[in-house]
Amino acid sequence: MNTFIEACQEAIGTEHVLTSAEDLAPYLRDQRGRYIGVACAVARPGTTEEVAQLVKLCQQYRVPIVPQGGNTGLVLGSVPDQSGTALVLSLRRLNRIRHIDPLNQTMTVEAGCILQNVQQAAHDAKRLFPLSLGAEGSCTIGGNLSSNAGGTAVLRYGNSRELCLGLEVVTPQGDIWDGLRGLRKDNTGYDLRDLYIGAEGTLGIITAAVLKLFPQPVAIRTAFIALESVDHALQFLTLTQQRCSAALTGFELMSSFCLELVRRHFPETPPLFAQTYPQYVLLELSDHESESHANTLLETVIAHALQEGIVADAVVASSLSQSSALWQWRERIPLAQAIEGKNIKHDISLPISRIADFVCDTDAQLKQRYPGVRLVTFGHLGDGNLHYNVAGPTDIPDHRFLENQQAINRLVHDNVHAYDGSISAEHGLGALKREEILRYKSPVEMQLMGQIKQALDPHNLMNPGKVL
Amino acid sequence: MNTFIEACQEAIGTEHVLTSAEDLAPYLRDQRGRYIGVACAVARPGTTEEVAQLVKLCQQYRVPIVPQGGNTGLVLGSVPDQSGTALVLSLRRLNRIRHIDPLNQTMTVEAGCILQNVQQAAHDAKRLFPLSLGAEGSCTIGGNLSSNAGGTAVLRYGNSRELCLGLEVVTPQGDIWDGLRGLRKDNTGYDLRDLYIGAEGTLGIITAAVLKLFPQPVAIRTAFIALESVDHALQFLTLTQQRCSAALTGFELMSSFCLELVRRHFPETPPLFAQTYPQYVLLELSDHESESHANTLLETVIAHALQEGIVADAVVASSLSQSSALWQWRERIPLAQAIEGKNIKHDISLPISRIADFVCDTDAQLKQRYPGVRLVTFGHLGDGNLHYNVAGPTDIPDHRFLENQQAINRLVHDNVHAYDGSISAEHGLGALKREEILRYKSPVEMQLMGQIKQALDPHNLMNPGKVL
Incomplete structure (x- = not known):
């Protein structure tokens, strides 16, 4: 050694x-x-x-x-x-922005660049790099790509995979594959890029990438919407997509209990509605025309939804500071639940058409089996991605409740599977879900993955014990 | 046997x-x-x-x-x-539309469905399936996915790869992999879906797919734009993207000579401008708000471009029939060049920032080496994808000129490579470009592809002699 x-x-x-x-x-x-x-x-x-x-x-x-x-x-x-x-x-020392090409709307960055620095460099070139997630101040773009990170803008711009045009990779043999192409169309062989993206470092090491950039919006508008149910939120999603199309850049669902936790642990968060509602949606529109067009679009869609009875109430931000106050409610949920105590987290996705039934069924089963259980459900509804977190009853100590972790994971994940969902929407498998996935993926799929791993990394030296 | x-x-x-x-x-x-x-x-x-x-x-x-x-x-x-x-x-008998889920915006179709039937089924469900290309009346969705087909709407909606959420595949061993997931986020292992898409049937057989659907636009507007140069077309592209964002659904470039061919062989095509210009762009906007909003958006962007001197002249369609008359100019180019005679075709893509220089350089080199050569250049400029076709001088018989095919391919493809482009943007490699690609892809990339092929299809029975 x-x-x-x-x-x-x-x-x-x-x-x-x-x-x-x-x-x-x-x-x-x-x-x-x-x-x-x-x-x-x-x-x-x-x-x-x-x-x-x-x-x-x-x-x-x-x-x-x-x-x-x-x-x-x-x-x-x-x-x-x-x-x-x-x-x-x-990879942290590989942190250079190698090249920005505003006309091609691309930038070439090394794997160790902090996501926030990538966003900033794009911004300085009057372009948008839309990947955005909680850890953006410390995560690196190489990690984002290796785990195909999602975040809050997937609805409009896609996951990390959709934001990448080319890669540089060091193979398990120590060869450098230069696939740093900045092309929107290239049909010359197998899609190695997308194989490496999301492979969590088990097939080689991403050292640099060509990222897609977008024009910057001229106006961003946010609104907080109160609704009677998840089903109403889904109706509102359909309506907003039909009317706003790609201007819709955020659609975050939060249950009443999520907001209660934020109120409890961050009482300074500016109040929203005079009464409470079962569900809420934080809506974001990005507009490329004008401030006034953004306002009209947002007001029209909300007015229509109120009239149709899809939406119960709405708060529209009329300034940047009001907008960030609305986002605080969403961003403080993970912090508030951590202060509240331990909980059992699930990063799941479902076909959007099945979310309401899944939540209804799974909530009921958990409440029946674990009376007093508290559900902290929020997430990127527009992508079908929920953070479905389970906290224990207030009268049971955390460590006692966490003894149920495996059984609760099983119940939730079995339901996810029954509703045609995924047990890891945006976090990956790592070492944590590597065993769990065997229960849900077919032997054929596991075999295909194993054949690829064996072919590219025959000595199993690349991040062993992860994914497979 | x-x-x-x-x-x-x-x-x-x-x-x-x-x-x-x-x-x-x-x-x-x-x-x-x-x-x-x-x-x-x-x-x-x-x-x-x-x-x-x-x-x-x-x-x-x-x-x-x-x-x-x-x-x-x-x-x-x-x-x-x-x-x-x-x-x-x-696969033609596998032609069932298995399921449409309007709320999830997905449809599950079998590989043998004709693309036009898929579009129609989506339309009947009040949704849009945006893949659109010349052969849509007879090509199948399985072939579209296996070759990662592009077409005219890639600018907004992506290639076939971006339009597919899940696959069903028969592996080279005759196992069925059921990956028919309708999820926007699923990070549970290697991206087998994208490996099969574009593999041209060399790793297995796609038998069904879950496709992404989109809300239908309420208005579509087209305009024909006259410009002084490819560089002006690129400036106009940047301007339009900044202003119209995702409403921009088509941006097709055509050279003056392309229109001359259409005029010659389809004299009934309604005239456009009083004079000729070096380049033209067919612009399409899709709007989700209203007819009047679409008109305003289009008029504003064209007025701005005229004022800035980016655009020389413009014809805006004010009805559906006028719009299809404009599209005729674009659609008749391949037909007109076929009537005109044989030509040497190249389906290439480039970083958008390098297109103008590539065209200028390559045109000049070809004209110098083959005096009288005629260039039929058109394509999806917004994706960096050109159909760069070379016709012989009028005074040389086709069969004589075609003797230069290999040398001309070499010149064009070497230039594409020098400008960081791809020698097959949307058509794939097949048997035709399988040898040619060896000149441009690194041994590392070829080896990675070979290792995957060998692992999944060790007896090389799946579409042998294609891609690899």
Whole structure:
């Protein structure tokens, strides 16, 4: 092992190969503090060529590799296992914006760029890079692509996969594949790009990417909508999509209990409605014409929905500060539920047409089996993606309620499967859901995935124990 | 071989296994009449299970399989080679629309559905399926997906890949992979869907798909724009995208010579401008608000472009019939150039920022080396996709000029490569460009593709001689 570490030091410089327990600690700990792995070292290469050299050394010494970006993942995808044999390969020093091409609406960035910096660089070039999610201040674009991250703008712009035109990848053999193409159309062979996106580092290491940019909107409008049920929210979604088409850039659902938690733990959040309603939607429109066109469009669609009885009440932001006050309600839900106590989280997606029935059925089953259970349900309704989180009754200590975690996961995930949904909408499988997925994916699909993994990484050195 | 054919007949019924030369003929001939292959038989299964049975038999007898839809491809991807050993497996009898889910905005269709029927079924459900291309009356959705077809609406809605959420595939082993998921977000493993899309039947057979639907626009407006140069067209594209965003659904470039050909061979096409201009753009906007909003948007953007000197002149259609008259100019270009004579076709894409320079350079090189050469350049400028076709001088017979085909392909494709483009934007590789691509793709990329092919289809029975 020492020889291997010396070889790594020679390849990229001693100061970029960390070996002390203190230096390693932040790279080994999972984002939510649930897990601490063990590694032989952390290597921080500064160029794609250095990544390739390290991977070649890992092949030579048969050392497993755990690629890591911002280490903000939620499914134990970027931390090593307990064996202590793995090298954590941090991409954080590959953080250059290589090129921006405003006319082609693309930018070429290295994997270690922080998402927020990518957004900012696009903005400085008068363009929009629309990927946006809670961890954007610390996650990296390489991690976003490796996990096909979603976030709040998927409804309009798609997942990370749809935002990427080309990749540079270091293969498990330490070769560099230069697929940094900035083309909207290219039908010259297998779609390697999309195979690497979402593979969670198990087929190679994404070192750079060509990202799609978009024109910046000239006006953004938000509204908070009160509704009687999830079914009403879905009717409102259909109406808004029909009327606003691609101007609809956000459609976030929140249950009454989500807002109650925010009120309880962030009482300074400006009040919304005089009474409470069962469900709420935070609506965002992005307009490319004018402020006044955005206002008219938003007012027309809300007026129509109120008239039809689809919507019970609405608050429209008339300034940027009012708009961010509305977004606070949505953004504070995860924080408020963390303060409230532990809960059992599910990142699920469903066909949009089946969401209302799924929520109704699953809520009822959980309430029957675990009386007093509290459901913190919110998410990106426009994508069919719910964060369906289950908190225990107030009179039972968290640690006691968490004893039901496995049984509750089973109930929720079995229902998701029965309603043709996915048990990981945007977080990936990592090490956390790797066993769970075997229950839901067919042997044929697992076999196809296994054949690809075996073909590209025959020694199983790329992020072993994740996905497969 | 007789035993094999008998086994096929037993599996799917004698009447669905064609063996006579007369019956086979239409399945063996390439769309453009350039090539006629040989097959041992044509099988026309009626269900996915029958496809799976046939593939199992092919594995057992080691018979190569050529999957075929409408057989409208342009790169010899759906016809067998000369060996006579292959079975053509026609998907045309798998032509059921299995399910439409308007609320989820999806439809589940079998591979053999004609594209136009898919569009119509979506329309009947008050939804839009936006894939649209010349062959839509006879191509099948399975072929569209296998070749990741593009067409005229890619600018707004993406290629076939972006229009598909889930697949059903028969693997090379004859297993059925049911990946018919109708989810916008699903991060549970490798992206097998996108690997099969665009693989041209070399990794398995797509038998059904879940397609994305969209709200129907309430108004569609078209305009014909005259411009001084390709560079002006690109400036106009940027302006229109900034102003109209996703309402921009078509942006087709045509050179002056393209219109001259249409005028010559279809003199009844209604005239456009009093004088000629070097370049033209056919612009299409789709509006979800109202007819009047569509008019205002279109008029505003054109007025602004005229004022800025980006656009030289414009004709706006004020009725559906005027709109289709404008589209005739675009649609008749391929027909007019066929009447005019043979030409050497290139389906290329480029970064949008490099198109003007590419066209300028390549035109000049061709004109210098082949004096009198005539360039028929048109295409989907908004996607960076040009049909860059080269016709010979009027005073040289076609067959003489076509002797330069290889040299001209080389010149054009080398330039495309030098400008970071693709030599097959939307048609695929098939058997036609399989050798050519080796010149432009890196050995690393070819090796990755080869490893995947070898892993999934170790006996190389799936559409051999195509892509790889």
